[in-house]
Amino acid sequence: MSARGRTRIVRIGLVVPGFSASEEDWCIPALLTLVRVLAQRAEVRVFAIRWPDQCRDYGVHGATVHAFGGGAAKTWSRAALLARALGHIVRAGRREPFDVLHGFWADEPGTLAVLAARWLGVPAVVSLMGGELVHLRDIGYGAQSSPIARTLIRTALGKAKVVTVGSTYLAELARPRVHDGRLRLLPLGVDTSMFRPASPTDSSRSGPKRMIHVASLTPVKDQALLLRAVRRVVDRIPDLQLHMIGDGPMRARLQEAISALALHQNVTLRGEIVHHRLPDHYRAADLCVLSSRFESQAVVALEAAGCGVPSVGTAVGILPDLGAAARTVPHDEVALADAILSLLTDEPTRRHMSREARAVVMREYRIEHTVDRLLALYTAMRKGEPDPRSRLASSADVRS
Numbered sequence: 001m002s003a004r005g006r007t008r009i010v011r012i013g014l015v016v017p018g019f020s021a022s023e024e025d026w027c028i029p030a031l032l033t034l035v036r037v038l039a040q041r042a043e044v045r046v047f048a049i050r051w052p053d054q055c056r057d058y059g060v061h062g063a064t065v066h067a068f069g070g071g072a073a074k075t076w077s078r079a080a081l082l083a084r085a086l087g088h089i090v091r092a093g094r095r096e097p098f099d100v101l102h103g104f105w106a107d108e109p110g111t112l113a114v115l116a117a118r119w120l121g122v123p124a125v126v127s128l129m130g131g132e133l134v135h136l137r138d139i140g141y142g143a144q145s146s147p148i149a150r151t152l153i154r155t156a157l158g159k160a161k162v163v164t165v166g167s168t169y170l171a172e173l174a175r176p177r178v179h180d181g182r183l184r185l186l187p188l189g190v191d192t193s194m195f196r197p198a199s200p201t202d203s204s205r206s207g208p209k210r211m212i213h214v215a216s217l218t219p220v221k222d223q224a225l226l227l228r229a230v231r232r233v234v235d236r237i238p239d240l241q242l243h244m245i246g247d248g249p250m251r252a253r254l255q256e257a258i259s260a261l262a263l264h265q266n267v268t269l270r271g272e273i274v275h276h277r278l279p280d281h282y283r284a285a286d287l288c289v290l291s292s293r294f295e296s297q298a299v300v301a302l303e304a305a306g307c308g309v310p311s312v313g314t315a316v317g318i319l320p321d322l323g324a325a326a327r328t329v330p331h332d333e334v335a336l337a338d339a340i341l342s343l344l345t346d347e348p349t350r351r352h353m354s355r356e357a358r359a360v361v362m363r364e365y366r367i368e369h370t371v372d373r374l375l376a377l378y379t380a381m382r383k384g385e386p387d388p389r390s391r392l393a394s395s396a397d398v399r400s
Contacts, residue, residue: 010099010378011043013089013116015109018051019067023060026275027051030188030299031104036061037371042378045098047089049081049108066092082108089116098122099382102374103156106132106163107149110156118159123381126160127186130296131220133173139219141294161381166297167318184377187297187318189370190361194276195306197358198283208239209344212285212309214278214300215292217248217269222314224250224257225333226291231261232337237344242267242289245281282307286350287343292316293331301326306361310353312339325357 014035020027023036038044039062046065055069066088070081089101089112102125103113110126117124132153135144143149154177157163163178165171166187174183211230215221223244234240244254244267251269258267273281282288288304288311295317302318304311305325313319314336315328327343329335343350 010375010382011045011096012038012378013045013047013093013098013101013113015047015049015089015101015103015113015116017049017105017109019046019048019065020060021052021058021067029275030190032060033191033367034188034370035063037367038374039063041371041375045092047085047092047112049085049112082112086112086116090119093120093122100125100378102127102378103160105129106156107143107152110160111152114156114159123161124159125162125164125377125381126156127164127166128170128174128296129166131294133170133177134294136220136293139293141218141220162377167295168321169315169317170296186370186373186377187302187321187365188299189365189367190299190302190306192306192361192366195279195282195303195361197308197354208241209237210241210243210285211287211289211340212243212245212281212304213289213291214245214281214303215290216246217244217250217254219250220293222291222293222331223254225331225336226289227254227257227261227263227267228333229291229337229340230267231263232333233340233344234263234266236341240266240344243270243281243285244268245270245273245278247272278303279307282309285309287312287340289313289336289340290316290319291331291336295319302361302365305357305365308354308358310343310350310357312336312343322360323356325353325360327353 016031018027020032026032035044035046044063046063048065048067050070052067053069053071055067057066068081068085073081093116098120100123101113101117103110104127106126106128113126114124131142134142136142143153157177162182162184163174164184164186165174168185171183171185213226217223230242255269258264282304288301288309290298290311290313292314298317298319301311311319311326313328314331319326319328327339329339
């Protein structure tokens with residue numbers, strides 16, 4: 001039976017900054033995966049504010065997408081875009097009532113979700129998904145640098161019935177801003193049929209130790225620190241290979257750093273790789289490594305774990321939540337280098353971490369788990385019942 005022929009549990013409106021233009025477009029992979037599974041069990045309408053950059057309606061995986069084509073609209077054009085989007089969402093909700101509106105990111109999408117929900121008399125969920133709560137001044141990262149963004153975020157977090165976060169790290173940042181027990185730990189899971197370990201016949205691999213890093217090449221990901229750490233490791237493991245997947249404004253500087261550190265034999269900048277081809281690259285690695293200064297969740301660590309690849313990296317995002325499947329360190333090149341070297345030279349420990357990585361994803365971070373939790377939350381909100389999931393009322397609760 002097709003997704004549209006199944007009994008619908010709830011009618012959901014998802015408000016997002018951008019969305020895939022088709023089922024083959026991995027604009028924001030985590031959202032496309034979520035919608036594909038969620039639309040099998042609920043009626044889903046997606047409202048994409050800025051991308052695709054054309055104003056149109058279309059279908060993706062059984063969901064209806066309304067794209068407003070906002071692109072890079074700023075100042076007065078931005079205000080007109082948000083007003084137009086708000087009107088469209090409200091009219092859509094009056095024609096076919098929503099049970100809940102859910103904004104992903106707490107700036108523009110979150111504000112639109114809570115305002116439309118108030119007009120329509122339905123509850124709203126807002127998910128913190130990025131740097132909404134931070135301002136790293138030295139690199140110009142984080143929405144807290146903008147007065148307009150701060151106002152939008154304050155509105156979204158203040159009016160949402162529930163606010164979700166993808167990691168206990170982010171929950172600690174969100175707690176001072178989200179009161180009354182409205183905060184929930186609800187990470188986005190991964191597709192474990194796509195991100196899975198190699199088959200036994202393909203699992204044996206010889207050759208140099210190999211690491212993978214998957215991220216946009218931007219200052220907040222701090223690949224410069226990663227390269228300095230790798231330089232230290234290469235002094236002990238000369239044939240170490242690091243494959244860096246992703247692109248961004250730091251690419252030229254990183255290429256210069258690779259040359260300056262004499263790492264041209266060890267580090268490869270592979271550029272963007274289409275999402276469905278990533279599992280092969282994870283499976284070819286011994287370790288996934290992250291060097292970020294900030295992460296709200298870091299889905300790449302879950303993708304790697306799904307493939308049976310443990311992570312090592314700075315203690316941000318979801319890495320501290322993964323237990324034995326990851327090793328975390330301070331944001332320091334020496335600490336990162338020492339952790340990498342320790343794991344690459346300790347095969348039994350790394351194999352144990354590999355088993356734990358797959359196990360923790362299957363136990364807690366499958367996309368189906370995310371959808372189960374969201375639907376339980378949506379259904380409780382629709383009925384006005386207490387949330388069946390425990391509230392994150394204290395720091396101890398977050399860590400439990």
